[in-house]
Amino acid sequence: MNNTKRVQILERLRENNPNPQTELNWSSPFELLIAVLLSAQATDVSVNKTTDKLYPVANTPQSILDLGVDGVKEYIKTIGLFNSKAENVIKTCKILVEQHGGEVPENREALEALPGVGRKTANVVLNTAFGWPTIAVDTHIYRVSNRTKFAMGKTVDDVEAKLLKVVPKEFKLDVHHWLILHGRYTCVARKPRCGSCIIEDLCEYKDFPDKPKKRK
Template sequence: MNKQKREEIFRRLREDNPTPTTELAYSNPFELLIAVILSAQATDVGVNKATAKLYPVANTPETIYALGVEGLSEYIKTIGLYNSKARNVIETCRMLVELHNSQVPDNREALEALPGVGRKTANVVLNTAFGHAAMAVDTHIFRVSNRTGIAPGKNVLEVERQLMRHVPKEYLVDAHHWLILHGRYVCKARTPQCGSCRIEDLCDYKFKTSN
């Protein structure tokens, strides 16, 4: 795919959605961090239902830590892998209090040192909470990047590097959100909605549908 096509793809995505953001509910970087940790192998809708009950009771490192693993588990037990996630969140809260003055760090190394925080989670927080040009490649973004030809790669790290290299700079901060939303609602895994896709004429996918 050439530079002009990529430029037009992101121009259209921005035209349709000028201020994209995550579908996770949060009001500060800490709430976002916890929501993203909980969202691994879970839906944003499911996480939002749990945090809607949790955050009015505890939404700081100190107050969530005070719940303990068992107390936190009661709020998040509807989410997959909640036991291990509860342990990770409690330990993350302890580290934030003891090492970071209860603040979410805005650098990758410190974020990835927190339990339950891998590269993808760190990228979401850096991008969404702090406005860094970072690309959190999940299954949706991996699929869209390969299927359209925007940034093909054999694994998530390769796709991330290709996106960081090829997405035009003016679109880089918001590109993660546009791509994930496009994959979630239009360029779906089993039944891509090619017939109603804004970028169908620019896409390299060979098996387009009439949906």
Template sequence: MNPAKRREIYTRLRDTNPAPTTELLFDSPFELLVAVVLSAQATDVSVNKATRKLYPVANTPTAILALGEAGLRDYIKTIGLFNTKAKNVIALCQILLREHDGEVPRDREALENLPGVGRKTANVVLNTAFGEPTIAVDTHIFRVANRTGLGPGKNVREVEDRLVKFTPAEFARDAHHWLILHGRYVCKARAPECPTCVIHDLCEYRQKTPPP
């Protein structure tokens, strides 16, 4: 894909949604971190339902540790893999208090050393909480990057590296959100809504859905 086409794709996505953000509800870096950990193999909707009840009661490492693992499970038991996630959240709270004065670190290595936090989660926190130009490649972004030609790759890291390398600087901070929202609501896995897509004529996907 040539630079002019890539820039036009991002320009149109920006025009459609000038201030994109995550659909996870949060009011602090810590709330975001916990929400992203809980969102693994779960929907943002299910996580938000749980955190709407959890955060008014406990939204700091100290408060969550006071709940204990069993108490935390009661709030997140509607989310998939809640037992493992409860253990990870309790453990990461302990590390945040012991090693980071209770604050979420603005450092990839430190974030990835937290239980339940991998590269994708670290990228989300760095981008959404701290404004870093990172791109967290999930299934939606992987699909959009390969279909459109924005950043084709055989695995998530390859796609991430290409998107980071080729995304123009002016779009770098918001690219993550534009691509994930586009994949979630327009460039869907089974039936992409190509006829109504704002980048239909720029996308290099050969199997576009025909007009009705």
């Protein structure tokens, strides 16, 4: 795909959704961090149902630490992998209290050092909470980027690198949200809804393996 077509796609996505937002509920960088940590292999809807009950009770590192692992499990037990996630939440909160004054660090290395936080989660927090032009690539974004031929790659890291290279600066802050929403509601996994797609005439879709290769 050439850059002219890429810009046309981005302009249409922007016109359709000028101020895209994550569908996770949050009101502080810490709430966003925990929500994203919980969202691995879970839907945003299920995470929101959980955090809507958790955050009125505990929404700071110290208050969640005070709940303890078992207390956290009671709130997140409807989410997949809740046992390991509860452990990571408590470990993360302990580090935030002891090493960062109870605040979420605006630093990639520090974020990725937190239990359960990988590059994708760090990208989401840096982008959404702190306004960094990072691009978090999940399976939705991987699928859309490859299907359309907007930014092709065999792994999520490949796609992220390509997106960072080809997306103009003016679109970088929002492109992650546009692509994930497009993949979630239009360019869906089983059968893309091409007839209702606002970029159908610009898309270069042909069959391809929808799942990225796992990191070695």
